[in-house]
Amino acid sequence: MTEFKFSKRVPADGTDAVGAILKAAADPQIISFAGGLPAPELFPVKEMQAAVDLAFEEHGQEAMQYGAAKGVTALREQILEHVKQKENVTGELENVLVTTGSEQVLDLVGKAFVNPGDTVLVEQPTYLCALDVFKSYGADFVSVEMDDDGMKMDALEAALKANPSTKLIYTVPNFQNPTGRTMPADRRQKLAELAAKYDVLVLEDNPYGEIRFAGQHVPAVKSFDKDGHVLYMSTFSKTLAPGFRLGWLVADAKVVDKLTVLKQSADLHTDNLAQYAVVEFLAHNDLDAHVKEISALYGKRKELMVEGIKEYFPAGVKYTDPEGGMFLWVEVPGVDDTVELFKQCLEHNVAFVPGDPFFAGKPQPGAFRLNYSNAEEDKIKAGMKQLGEALQEAVK
Known part of the structure; x- marks a missing residue:
């Protein structure tokens, strides 16, 4: 069997920890707050299709050339x-x-x-x-x-x-x-x-x-x-x-x-x-108007997520309450292994991204990221309840 001599830039163990987490979270039975994806229902598909047609009409040769x-x-x-x-x-x-x-x-x-x-x-x-x-x-x-x-x-x-x-x-x-x-x-x-x-x-x-x-x-x-x-x-x-x-x-x-x-x-x-x-x-097209629509939806979803944290998460949990973007950050005291916590939450059919890969040095135990942009409202409500139940069990 050939032994490939990869450069030092390739991770030595050949594993993709985040990829493995996202793959696990992709199970259709899992409510996933793990990805960093925009809401696809707000993609301006028709407007962009028209823009592509115009691009071919106005710049066809240039678009297809180097x-x-x-x-x-x-x-x-x-x-x-x-x-x-x-x-x-x-x-x-x-x-x-x-x-x-x-x-x-x-x-x-x-x-x-x-x-x-x-x-x-x-x-x-x-x-x-x-x-x-x-x-x-x-x-x-x-x-x-x-x-x-x-x-x-x-x-x-x-x-x-x-x-x-x-x-x-x-x-x-x-x-x-x-x-x-x-x-x-x-x-x-x-x-x-x-x-x-x-x-x-x-x-x-x-x-x-x-x-x-x-x-x-x-x-x-x-x-x-x-x-x-x-x-x-x-x-x-x-x-x-x-x-x-x-x-x-x-x-x-x-x-x-x-x-x-x-x-x-x-x-x-x-x-x-x-x-x-x-x-x-x-x-x-009016990009500002489109962005306002995105922002309004994400704001609504973020509020639902924060409400779920307040209602279902254990006492003492810290969390950020952002004014925009796609993510919030949760810190659960008393957790020693966030990846193990992730596995426990998967058993409750809900997923997040453990905080470990976001640290250049020693990670902070019990920290994880939640994404609200890509989850529909009913999924956020159900998922936060399931996540809260899993956390309550984990910190007992």
Whole structure:
């Protein structure tokens, strides 16, 4: 039998713990709060079908030909206008790179900036796929403590002082994955100032920022950036459709140029038809109205989930109560093994994502993420009751 000599970037044990969890949660008998999926019933299918038809009519040959690695010019112009209006982030066309989903931004930034042994500062906990990507390039992680307002700036500065060769700070400041927390404006300004003071890059990941159903919008960290230390990334996956795989980066032109070269060696360019379809969709539809519809539904579902926690969960359980996004975070005291807790909850036909993969270092026992965007209301009501029963048994 052939023994394949995989690179060090491939996990040594060959297992996909999260994939195994999601596979178990996919059983039709299971009410799953484990995925991170948008609500498919709100996908603008008819409008996008019309946009695809227009894309073929107006740009058929260009859509089917090789294209520019930085992306379709019209889409990059729309992205520039979008971030200017929504985030007070200004730039020129040379500052925008269209990518194959925001996951590709993570990979390109990791490839461009992270050498084996480089330090990357991350929130504790943080987005598990970002950890996987940076780990594949040999990053050493230092976790920065959070509170209800996200990453603590005093803890961040202490980490920067203790790790003077830090290469990158990774943050999800809006409705953070996995906790749902949002960083206030004063911390964002301080974060930009610290990046400049210690000459370190910030990768600001904002996939959820527009999905706000309560509270007030907070400007991007990038809007406080005076000298190019902040790289801003986002996606159409949560506002239009994840299947189109369209993300983007707004950054200093030198960074965009370098990442463009790396992108060319990865996939030449992002799907042209998807780009032109979104160009036509944005030109002929009200994206803001569509996002308001998404936000209203997710807000209703989040409230049902919080009501279920209050009614059915054991006393002493802590949870976040986000103002937007797709997730909330639960901490159950007295639980030593969250994966074992997951298995116990499966016996009650309900599933979540254990918190362990979201930690760069030692995980917090008894913590897990719940997704409310992809569960219909009756499923949330039934599932939260079942989850509460399982937790009550587990903490006896």
